[in-house]
Amino acid sequence: MPTLPATLPQPNAALPQPPDPHSYAQGPALRHLRLALTVDFARRELAGAATWLLAEPLASAIQLVLDTRDLTIESVHSGEDASGAALPYTLAMPDAVLGQALRVELPAGAASVCIRYRTSPEAAALQWLAPAQTAGQHPFLFTQSQAILARTWLPCPDSPGRRFSYEAAVEVLGPERGQLLALMSAADNPQATAPDGRYHFRQPQPVPAYLLALAVGRLDFAPLGERTGIYAEPATLPQAAHEFDELNRMVQAAEQLYGPYRWGRYDLLVLPSSFPFGGMENPCLTFVTPTILAGDRSLTSLVAHELAHSWSGNLVTNATWNDFWLNEGFTVYFERRIMEQLYGRPYAEMLQVLGEADLQHTIQELGSTSPATHLRLHLAGRDPDDGLNDIAYEKGCLLLLTLEKLVGRVRLDAFITEYFARFAFQSMDTDRFATYLSQALLTPAEASQLNLPAWLDGPGLPPGAPVARSARFAAVEEALARLAAGAAPAELQPITTEWSSQEWEHFLRGLPPTLSAADLGQLDTAFHFTTSGNAELLAAWFPLALRAGYAPADAALENFLRHVGRRKFLVPLYRALLATPGGRARAQAIYRLARPNYHSVATSTLDELVGRSA
Structure with a gap:
């Protein structure tokens, strides 16, 4: 990494803050x-x-x-x-x-x-x-x-x-x-x-x-290491302690990547199911949703994400919510590096492919030329929650991956480590970061090749943005091709027995939207999606069931909506329900019963979507 110019702020020097339109x-x-x-x-x-x-x-x-x-x-x-x-x-x-x-x-x-x-x-x-x-x-x-x-x-x-x-x-x-x-x-x-x-x-x-x-609340504690542990309600604690048994290894992997953990202890609190997010990176005590308790540790990348926030977000924080990508883009990149270190590059590649698919869906929803797809947001006069979507997370991560490809991992890792150390316990805005990046990492030729303004203030994805590939998803796509060619779902069982949650999610996302209720019935008989204990798979399965009118999933869907408060799942599921014949009345009936279990972060969106009169 180039030597830092003397004009750059010294480590932990106070930085002037830009005006915050939300305070x-x-x-x-x-x-x-x-x-x-x-x-x-x-x-x-x-x-x-x-x-x-x-x-x-x-x-x-x-x-x-x-x-x-x-x-x-x-x-x-x-x-x-x-x-x-x-x-x-x-x-x-x-x-x-x-x-x-x-x-x-x-x-x-x-x-x-x-x-x-x-x-x-x-x-x-x-x-x-x-x-x-x-x-x-x-x-x-x-x-x-x-x-x-x-x-x-x-x-x-x-x-x-x-x-x-x-x-x-x-x-x-x-x-x-x-x-x-x-x-x-x-x-x-x-x-x-x-x-x-x-x-x-x-x-x-x-x-x-x-x-x-x-x-x-009524909570018990279980230690997982000298500086890690987990709090949960007594009925939940044994499952949670098993699910997060590798938390100590995660912390060690994070420190090996980007320097010492600066907050003392790192504990988790498993909240009741009404918690509206997957996790919240509160210092020393990450709040997590029980929807990641899948029983097989397959969804713990969410914990790696919240742990990474101990550096990107908690240690160096976005100065305003217009700079939200500085928290989340770094954190997604860091999360996947932790998962790669623990479980190998093929595992991290699956996460990256799924993340990029989410990003493309968000860009399609917002419009490929929409200013809402810029990394730098302009949220004055609006609730900053409006900007908390996959643009900040996944487009921000792709910018870091582009830098990795441009300068190599060794230089990028040294830059990120220095960035966290130099600006620890301070806030960073987009303009200051752009200046720091060009002075501390990039040569003029590299800066020209990167074209940072196109990332920060341009719509969609710049030309040449990386596209992830996953070798493990090749077998999933082979199974989808066989299914499309007429194979019965039961014939696929031998090649699916060792699939991870991510492979099953890719499979469900790859199913054609034209499948009939009878087709879904065969899939359900073979793979038991409706009775899955994995919230990510249920959230991918239920829209297919709603579109096809697959009645055997109805009770499970209603139970999910009444007992899970995670906004990531609720909004698309209610949208899918509203798109069905008679769906509004059904959605409002479920929402009337479910709403008391939802946090205001969720109801502020759902009241408008479903109808507050419910």
Whole structure:
């Protein structure tokens, strides 16, 4: 790798941040949060105080502006508790996406400000689950702060470009307080319940607000290594511990690729099925969906993805949500390098082929000339969740693969390792990254050949973008060809016995959409798709069943929609259901029953798609 010019920022030097169109936050720099909260399941409410410590005492009076949404502000005081002098504050008119700006008048000499507040029972980040919605007999709470939902459970600078360390005191109220364990995205999570329901947390590394996380439920812990382990509901823990047995090896593989893990422990929390994502990379404690508990460790690439975020995203963070690809493109590339290191290149190639197929489908949906297919997004005035799709993930990964082909793995790996070290605990925007890339990695000839502007601000895929191939998928395509030529599904069984989940997914994606219900019946008899325990395969099978009117899958589809809250699955399945004769009435009937189990991240999309009147 070329020697870094002296004009580049020195390691860990503070970088100026671009304006964030999704945050009102302004005013003095905040360095640390002291959070004190009570968790009240009966009222579905968090209540307490957020005390913000300023980077330095104020030389003169200034206004502090924080992000809030649907919070009840009870008081604002100077100092580190409510005994200080009351401070004037106002809440601006609410915006449907951004919430309300909280404006606090800070006097000269102020070093901290204490805000007492309560959340709304409908706070978008918080999912309050009744016992019947969990794997046990106890209630459950979890947060989902990304992208701009942290402001619904605490007043904060809710921008990925603003970082702070934090400590928290959390008290669980109610008769079950001694049975419920509280966890946070913190360095020192407990591994057993506290009889008094009181827990203390500390995150010494500065993080953005979207990486604040809290979960409370009946949870047990199983260690997987000296610095890795897993939390889950007692009924789920044995299966989860088996599924993630190789977590320690994943961490070691990641460190061998791109440098030391900087967060202390790396634990997983398996959430109830209503969790809307596959995973969420909360520092020290990744939240994961139970839909990856396939029984054969075939879906653990998702954990490799969330682990990779400990470098790309958590360590070096997109400055605004317009730069989201800097989190996800690097992470997808890193994830597949981890899987290659653990299971070989043929395995990683399968993941890449499936990912590129998802990308092509997304480009087709958005339109090949749409600005929404640019890596650099322009999301001002819109919910940043609108930009969380395969463009950032898979097109971003293809840019890294293009760089790998252009400069070779050795140079690219050295560049990425230095990038994570130089900008650790900072935020990066697209323009600064483009400058850094051209100065620190590429020769002028290589930069010309790459044509970075076509990737960042051009639609679709630039000419010459890599196209993945998978040797293991050749046998799948042979089976599909035999099926198309008239072979009975049962005849394919000898060549499918050792197939992985990815091979089966490629098979299902390759089936023609014109198959009849009778055709699907033969496939189901041979391969038992309807009764599969693999959520990825079910999500690929059900649209085929709906299109063909294959009734034996109806009950399994309804059960899946009622009990799985992962948005990746829900949106295409409801769309497929809506496309069938009488599908809207059926979709609304299912949604009416299922909606209480979904997080607001999912219902915000599905209410419009299916019909909120449901």
